[in-house]
Amino acid sequence: MSYSKTIVLTNYDGETFVVDEVVAVEPQTIEHMIEDGCANTSIPLPNVTSKILSKVIEHCKKHVETPNSNEKAAKADLKSFDFDFVKADQGTLFDLILAMNYLNIKELLDLIYQTVADMIKGKTPEEEEEMRRVNAWVFSCFVGVTCLYFKSKKM
Amino acid sequence: MLISRILNWNALIRSVRDQCFGYKMISENLVGEASLHQELEVLSVSKRLVRSLSQKIKRKNHEDEPNGISLRCPALYTRGGGCKVGATTGDEFGEIGCRRRSASSIEDGKGYKPVCGPEDTNVDCFSHGLKERFRRRSIRKAPEVEGVHVFLPDDIVEMCLVRLPLTSLMKARLVCKKWRFLTTTPRFMQMRRNRLYQSPWLFLFGAVKSGFCSHEIHAFDVSSNKWHTISSEVIKGRFMFSVVSIQENVYIVGGCSSLTNFGKLDRSSVKTHKGVLVFSPLTNLWHKVASMKHARSKPVLGVCEVNSDSLTIKTQHTRQDRRLVRTRINGISDVYEDPHRLSVRRQLRYPFDEPEVTLRPKNENPSGKDSRRFLIIAVGGVGSWDEPLDSCEVYDSSSNKWTEVQRLPVDFGVVCSTTFCNGLFYAYSESDNLAAYDIERGYWFRIQTTTLPPRVHEYYPTIISCENRLFMVSVSWCEGDGQIGRRNKAVRKLWELDLVYLNWEELSTHPDAPMDWNTTFVGDKNMIFGVEMFKIFGQVLDFLTMFDVSGGSKNWVHVSRNQVAHELDASSCATKMMAVLRL
Helix, strand or coil, X not given: CCCCCEXXXXXXXXXXXXXXXXHHXXXXXXXXXXXXXXXXXXXXXXXXXXXXXXXXXXXXXXHHHCCCCCCHHHHHHHHHHHHHHCXXXXXXXXXXXXXXXXXXXXXXXXXXXXXXHHHHCXXXXXXXXXXXHHHCCCXXXXXXXXXXXXXXXXX | CHHHHHHHHHHHHHHHHHHHHHCCCCCCCCCCHHHHHHHHHHCCCCHHHHHHHHHHHHHHHHHHHHHCCCCCCCCCCCCCCCCEECCCHHHHHHHHHHHXXXXXXXXXXXXXXXXXXXXXXXXXXXXXXXXXXXXXXXXXXXXXXXXXXXXXXXXXXXXXXXXXXXXXXXHHHHHCHHHHHHHHCHHHHHHHHHCCCCCEEEEEECCEECCEECCEEEEEECCCCEEEEEECHHHCCEECCEEEEECCEEEEECCEEECCCCCECCCCCEEECCCEEEEECCCCEEEEECCCCCCCECCEEEEEEECCCCCCEECCCCHHHHCCCCCCCCCCCCHHHCCCCHHHHHHHCCHHHCCEECCCCCCCCCCCCCCCEEEEEEECCECCCCCECCCEEEXXXXXXXXXXECCCCCCCCCEEEEEEECCXXXXXXXXXXEEEEECCCCEEEEECCXXXXXXXXXXXXXXXXXXXXXXXXXXXXXXXXXXXXXXXXXXXXXXXXCCCCCCEEEEEECCCCCCCCCCEEEEECCEEEEEEEEEECCEEEEEEEEEECCCCCCCCEEEEECCCHHHCCCCHHHHCEEEEEEC
16 A cells, blocks of 8 residues: 555544554454445544554554465464464453454454364363353353253252 | 264253242143143244254153153243253253154263353343344354453364364364354355365275274375274175265265175175265265166266366267177186187277167255265276176266276287376376276277387386376386396386377476386375385385375375384285275
């Protein structure tokens, strides 16, 4: 892109982030907003906290800056960056998922889904249930059922 | 798992009963089944539910009567909001039908512990539970644990779960109903299939244990490097069958079983099968599909997926052709060496008078779930009278029918391998002939390759197709010109046929010495898997190797060594069959 335009993002806490348009169009949601011409002043992102938003912007920047070449070093660098990126604690990861789901960044979404899948992988149902309970993850309903279920199973 | 659910059910019954006691609603008056039915139907509860409930109550009553307690609760289920039961109810009803049978057997065995504790019961009203059953996706309040108010939407959970390998997915299904529900929908399975989250599994058939054809199927999960054993009585006693994998099923075609010693690997008097069995590892279920026209053991199979709905299969059924060569020839002899050249004469007829049968799939697919159509070609094999066959038949999944197609070309030799590549079924014979069958036009034609890879003729080559490329694994001498010498050693080599210039090019050398005469190689997407099994120093060894055709490295990778075969007989080396599935 020849011109450099900046986009202002306003988050949940009311803080504003000024980013290049090149970076800002990484999330599809924002891209669509810009396309629709709603981004003249600032883009409100009411359900993303500043911590997460800064993390997301960091990720987008990294991915934009890294040349889209087949260069091995660049790819490896990006991979290690991604690896460190998702090495957050589960609470952050959880927030990230929600933010990502809203912002719709495909690469990052894929990355996080895979991370969660890896966390689930290799666990026994009991462990998984435990994990879910402690982190209150993925818990949309039937708390009672699950607890009952495993209690009776251990009987 | 089942037991726990039953216990839940019992707990429910108990809690219902306790509630009734608590509400002082015990009535010793006899209120018949009829009134219960009526009241339930007023509430417009499904009849099945009514039945199962009343049966449950009846059984309970029956059980309790000796103790002098009779449960007669007229207003039990009629109080829409008043009757409190465990949160499990709504969901439990969904599967009550299948559980009812086993419930009775368990009931008297276990003591009923009160499962519904105060902290985790989620006491709920019955009608709500019912609503839950009919409208599962009702949105509940997200639970609040440790002050974190979190809630993940179903689609995100689904996207995470879809990335799990099969074994983890199966475990994840046990976590809760929600996950189970999310992961068993056809949409989910389709997504898993399309996004290539599946990993290869190798299924090893035809194991022989202490003289008997074992009912065990050994499955190897490549991603987690683990062997599993599946027991299936269906294929017990059958040997010399061929297997082929299609989507998530394995087709077991033909084979024979001993007539005198059932279950034994005894080739003195055998019945050769026409039947085709389908094994679906995901459900561990077997079913039958249409049988072949001719009984065959060890037929050579190829499979292809067809996209066009209007593909016609040219059949060849004239009267002369129907006649089988019913001569008793020893297993090894070649049909082409019969003095009267029956097969040749048959072959020389002009093919113009062949009737043509168009197999158009019906509009409504019988299976419904998988609309993909595929064809299996079964070539050659050994017939009921131990005669080598040169006939071919094609199975069409959309019509569930086998159709006889043109025989192999004259003087082609005994076919030893076939595969589907670029719209053609390729077949390779023991006498190094390559032919291809065009399904749309319905005939075989010879392919003359410019070069012929030198090979040791005792080992039969295998042709494999991966990513629309045609490969062959054959054994050749490393040095020299094919003469057995002191310094020569045999190696297994992978060749690729250039489909334009038709010459074989050497691609890679297999690291293992060729010990097994019957090594099986199967292609799957971009991988070639091979299993070698042989007896040496009184021990049966097995080696699983893998080759990535798309990768830059030209090396075979060992995926498993000596993990299954040690308890098998040496004859399993000859009877083994392998299929690769993406699960």
